[in-house]
Amino acid sequence: MLIAQLVKMDKFEKKLVSAVREKREREGLSLRALSGIVGISFSTLARVERGEGSPDNNSKIRLLEWLGPDADEHELGFDRVAFVHFRAGKNASSGTVQTLLRAAVCLRQHYGVSDTSEPSNVPTDAEVIPMSKEELEQTADDFRRDLGLKKNDPLEPFYLVVDSVTVERLRDSSCIDRETRNTLAGPSRNEWSAMSVPLNAAQDSWVVFLNDHHTIERQRVTLLEEYWHILSGHKLTKIAKIAGSFGRTYDSAEEHDAYFLASATLLPRDAVRRMVSDGKSAAEIASFFGTSPELVEYRIKRLGLWRDHIGKKVSLAKP
Structure with missing residues (x-):
C-alpha cells in the first residue's frame, strides 16, 4: 500500500x-x-x-x-482548501498543517455566524504597495496613541479588545478535541504559534487561536502579530491538501510587516532610543516592556542603534 x-x-x-x-x-x-x-x-x-x-x-x-x-x-488540483492567517515555521510539517486545518474547521463551526461560506483571497485591481519602514513605525506610533499610551508605557496585548475578534487559548479551548489538542501541545508545539480564523466570507469576524504553551513573552508578540494581520487586511494563507499531503502558502513580506508592527507596538522607538542612550541592556529593556531580549535586539538593529548598544566607537585615523 x-x-x-x-x-x-x-x-x-x-x-x-x-x-x-x-x-x-x-x-x-x-x-x-x-x-x-x-x-x-x-x-x-x-x-x-x-x-x-x-x-x-x-x-x-x-x-x-x-x-x-x-x-x-492536467487533472491536478487541491483535495481540500481552507483560508486563515497562520503563524508557524515556514517549513511546518504536513501533520502540523493538517492538525491546524482540523482545528480551524472546529473553530469556525463553534464560533461561526449564519454565513458559513469559506473565505478566500479575492483578487482586486488595486496594486498592493509595501509599506516603508517609516510608515510601519508611524502606524505603530498611531496605534499606541489611539490606545492612550504614553511613549514610555508598556503595552499588555492580553488587555487589548479588538472589535469582533475572539482569542481562544489552546489550553482552555472548549472546541478542540483531545487528539488535536495533544498534537498541537506535544509533537507540533514548536512548529506553530497562532492561527487567525475568519468566521465568514466578509472577514469581519475572527477567532485567534493562540499557542499558550510558549513563553508569555512570545505569546505577547504573537498575539499582536495576529491582530496586525487582521487590521492590515493581509492576504489569507491557503492551507491545502494535495495528493494526500498538506501544505500552505507563505507571504514573507506580509509576515515581515506583521512582525515589525508587533515589535514596534510593544517596543516604541523613542523609548528604545532613550534607553539605549542611557546604557540599558537588552535584558533590562525587555524586562520593562515584558518582551524577550531577542525582540529588543531586533528592534535595536531595525532602529540602527546596534553600534550604540554595543558601544563600538568609530574615528578617522590622522593622515
Missing part, C-alpha cells in the same frame, strides 16, 4: 512539473521570471524541472495557483 502511494505521489509531481514547464514555455517565461511570479527560488525551480528534486507541499500550492485552469486540464 505504501509503495502504491509513493508511485501515486511520483505521478502527481511529474504531471505537475510537466504542466508548469508547458505553460512557462507557452508564455515565453524564463525560470527566473517564473520564480519572481510564484515566489519560489530560481534554484529550486531549476532543480525541479531537471527532475533532480521534488517541490515541497508549499511550492506545490503556489504552482497549482499559478497554473489556474491549466491545472484542471
Whole structure:
C-alpha cells in the first residue's frame, strides 16, 4: 500500500512539473521570471524541472495557483482548501498543517455566524504597495496613541479588545478535541504559534487561536502579530491538501510587516532610543516592556542603534 502511494505521489509531481514547464514555455517565461511570479527560488525551480528534486507541499500550492485552469486540464488540483492567517515555521510539517486545518474547521463551526461560506483571497485591481519602514513605525506610533499610551508605557496585548475578534487559548479551548489538542501541545508545539480564523466570507469576524504553551513573552508578540494581520487586511494563507499531503502558502513580506508592527507596538522607538542612550541592556529593556531580549535586539538593529548598544566607537585615523 505504501509503495502504491509513493508511485501515486511520483505521478502527481511529474504531471505537475510537466504542466508548469508547458505553460512557462507557452508564455515565453524564463525560470527566473517564473520564480519572481510564484515566489519560489530560481534554484529550486531549476532543480525541479531537471527532475533532480521534488517541490515541497508549499511550492506545490503556489504552482497549482499559478497554473489556474491549466491545472484542471492536467487533472491536478487541491483535495481540500481552507483560508486563515497562520503563524508557524515556514517549513511546518504536513501533520502540523493538517492538525491546524482540523482545528480551524472546529473553530469556525463553534464560533461561526449564519454565513458559513469559506473565505478566500479575492483578487482586486488595486496594486498592493509595501509599506516603508517609516510608515510601519508611524502606524505603530498611531496605534499606541489611539490606545492612550504614553511613549514610555508598556503595552499588555492580553488587555487589548479588538472589535469582533475572539482569542481562544489552546489550553482552555472548549472546541478542540483531545487528539488535536495533544498534537498541537506535544509533537507540533514548536512548529506553530497562532492561527487567525475568519468566521465568514466578509472577514469581519475572527477567532485567534493562540499557542499558550510558549513563553508569555512570545505569546505577547504573537498575539499582536495576529491582530496586525487582521487590521492590515493581509492576504489569507491557503492551507491545502494535495495528493494526500498538506501544505500552505507563505507571504514573507506580509509576515515581515506583521512582525515589525508587533515589535514596534510593544517596543516604541523613542523609548528604545532613550534607553539605549542611557546604557540599558537588552535584558533590562525587555524586562520593562515584558518582551524577550531577542525582540529588543531586533528592534535595536531595525532602529540602527546596534553600534550604540554595543558601544563600538568609530574615528578617522590622522593622515
